[in-house]
Amino acid sequence: MARAGARHYSERLDRADLRRLMDGMADLIVELDAAGMVVDLTSGGAVGGAEWVGRAFADVVCPDSREKARDLAATDPLDEGEGLGPWGTARHVNVTGAGGESLPFLLRPFRLTPAGGVLLVGHDLAAESRMQRQFEAAQRVMIRDYEARLAQVQESYQRDLRASSVAEAAGRVGISPLEQILSDFARRLRRHCAQEALARSGEDYRAAAELLGISTDELDAILIAPLAD
Known part of the structure; x- marks a missing residue:
């Protein structure tokens, strides 16, 4: 229960602290611009890197996940009736690892406003896939x-x-x-x-x-x- 008059913790964090918090909660974060191009990313090192930046997100995933990647990168407004707000539906996407291997992630898109673009917040499914x-x-x-x-x-x-x-x-x-x-x-x-x-x-x-x-x-x-x- 929040204390009376206390500000939400997110209001007490600066941009750097908030970014570190998000980075610690997600296994992969990919920022896309309105055209679906990779602008920035944060990962544990198993996937992505500087070679992703400037490329279409659909081109850095495995062929079997390209259609899903295009859906995630789409900036069409969401149905507010779903109660998701700026959050989109999570999708299982196989991305290409540093060694060319296929790595499974559960990616959920967050629509950025007002400039447009999408933030993909990912959870590594490798352990679940192995099990x-x-x-x-x-x-x-x-x-x-x-x-x-x-x-x-x-x-x-x-x-x-x-x-x-x-x-x-x-x-x-x-x-x-x-x-x-x-x-x-x-x-x-x-x-x-x-x-x-x-x-x-x-x-x-x-x-x-x-x-x-x-x-x-x-x-x-x-x-x-x-x-x-």
């Missing part, structure tokens, strides 16, 4: 791992399905004792029925158990029971 790339990379790894596990489950399911057939069981006559054949066959058939019930119920354990007439604990036991090779 987005890391998230997308992690997401791709998760999807790849999920697909690999799904393929393993499907392969196991098909193997169990083949092994649960009567012909497959009969083929073990003379290799394994009858009781062992019947026991292995029953376990594989139970596993196959449990997996089929889960598939029909949309992976809903309770619904699958009801289809089979057993409890969810019994369903779990069937699915995790070891099977003979």
